Amino acid sequence: MSTTTVPNRVRILKEKFSRSLGLPFQKLLPESEIEKALNELKIKYRRRLFDPLVTLWTFLSQVLDVDKSCHNAVSRVIAYLAAEGVEILSTDVSAYCQARARLPEQLLEKIFGQAAQSLEEKVTTEYLWCGRSVKVIDGSNVSMPDTVENQKAYPQPTSQKPGCGFPIAKIGVLFSLATGAAIALAIDVINTHDIQLARNLYKFLQIKDVLLGDRAFCAYADLISITSLGCDAVFRKHQSRKTSMRKGKIVGNCDKFVIWYKPQKCPTGLSKEEFAALPLTLAVREIYYYIIIPGFRTQQVSLITTLLDTETYPTLEIVKLYDDRWDVEVNLKHLKSTLGMEVLRCKSPSMVRKELYVYLLAYNLLRALMWQAGITYSTPPLHLSLQGTRHHFDNFIPELLGNSEVKCHQIYQILLKIIVHKPIPQRPGRAEPRVRKRRPKAYPLMKQPRTQLRRQLQAV
Template structure:
């Protein structure tokens, strides 16, 4: 058993481990296991082998456990050792035993390792910009999942799927996810955001849409020595007469503490808020055909117009759309939109492993872009995943002396073709492919089966 485990570890380190060596070396995994005092038997699917198999599973287009076990068998086939069973139960049980805290720590360490690579030339006006947003993911309709993450109340029991709400902070420079929180579907974005502020560093700038533009949250960011650039909440009216004008469509305004304690704040937190704050309001118009928004009002704590010009801030907020693309990469490109695990604990582990895999791909794109002089954010994440999966067999088959050469070729291929810049691109929101003409499910499956039997 020990020989088989060592063979698998060596193979994973030379295939997935080599491209990701800068963000997730084997030593980091071993250190995390040691810190969490994880004890395990010397079996084929020990935590390290299970983790690498789990990562390769979410990076593949076929995400079944059977496919993951088949890869393990294939890697041992030519080594003259006893082959494991094709049954997936051992692998599934090993995934269950993986501590959720382990995956959370590895995700955080991979994100921090990528953040540490940033130098001053990559920052915006010398500041690190983070982007925040929320989204949802669905999961199998099991009793445990429904209890932890209930479906929307508008759907009948048995006709919908459990849904979890996630809040994510992404780095604007690298595109990597730096913080994550998971809650039930009807959780407001503000509640998720308040759990994520702890992951911000002093002097960070947080970029977000109008859901995050509240008095209390701007104060919270200022206390962390961070700044904010948010779109103005629709509940606040815009007055052209109030405020100190500092430029065209640019003014300083005074906000007053709310008269009533907002939902989500305790009385002590509300009492601790200052009576007033000064923010900067910038408003402008969008005249691009196809854009739904015509007028935008921004609220920011970046008050120095000389350091942060009006056009700079408007251009910065224009990059907020990148967070939508990052979430699309996670949910559509990697396939996190519909999870496969059947218990809440495994669902959370699956989300963390997806974000870890996403960050590892972003790290590979960063290495390729900085090595060959291509902006990393202009590289294709889907293309990076394709190239990585196609290069893994070559990395496995090569000797140690040739492996580094193949890895350098992988970076060159990833950086070869950048995604073209398409500012102000818009497409009509229509579908050309017609869905199948099946009616929607309005009753639980067991009731529909009875109807078929009695028909």
């Protein structure tokens, strides 16, 4: 029987993780910053195998893996220890699951925010848009296990019968246009409007940021809120506002200044005091253009922006910027499809939120790898494949673990070089039909709770 103490096993695991998952985070989120976050939140913990740092690294490795089970995550920890001649007597996952539950949600939110900010600080002037940092915002949905707690916190759609659906949460995510990294997250129930989530994310904007979004976010009060923070916005005009070519001061081809007036009724989500504090008018800039690419549903686009300086922010640059808004759709697809965040695994609302933060942290880890590879080998980081980066990273981890520290860093440099070998083809204007070729299995949809269906089977 091994007599190795728990602190020694913790040291071994920390060393293993620092040579694999920790390599991209050495400058982005070093261990010292995690310890600092623990101290700031006054989090105290006992000396055990799954301390906060080991638990966090194990959780990260779990969401990055194709097999996201807790058994697979614990098996990885056992393998790391076995390679150093340390034996663990039990493969039970309860210790790890309890350790995940002990991780405070505030800690994961703080670590995720620090990692995102650290990556954002690496952005140089050449990656800015007209000298400004651009943030992109959008909303989406995630599903989770059908438990009583999850249903109470994030109810399933009312169109589904009880027991026949899954709890669904609405999320709003703020991304960096320069790095593709996730900056902030807001979570609420499914029937929450995107703009309500956005109002919880404005506080994460920095002075001089430009917020980019679709027409769901284009509201009078929100444009006021964004400008009051020292930021600007570029949104597609909401469909409820009609475009008139005769109104406004023309300042360029398909470009004009327009005065918007305060709504007569208080919008949903604003208090009477907030509505009363809104100014009576707002000067905005409206840019309208046409899309003639075959296959595109949208044919006419009207943009609303608070960027009123036509010399610093030319019409064409703003149009190109809005075209880049599609990147947020791709980023959400990476999170939900590539990494598997679309269907969460945790069975309580607090663990669901923790799982979301860890997914975003893992996503930023890959973005940090892509950024470092692109900067090192003079390739635009956003032109690299996130799925390809994930494949290379997973395949290099065994080699990183099995060598000395000096050799490990040599292999890591090769990893960065390999990542830039798989750029994403640039296909502007490509359109694909929205159809499915792969046929689903011919099973009917569940229209009754599982317990009732089981009783029907037993009665046959």
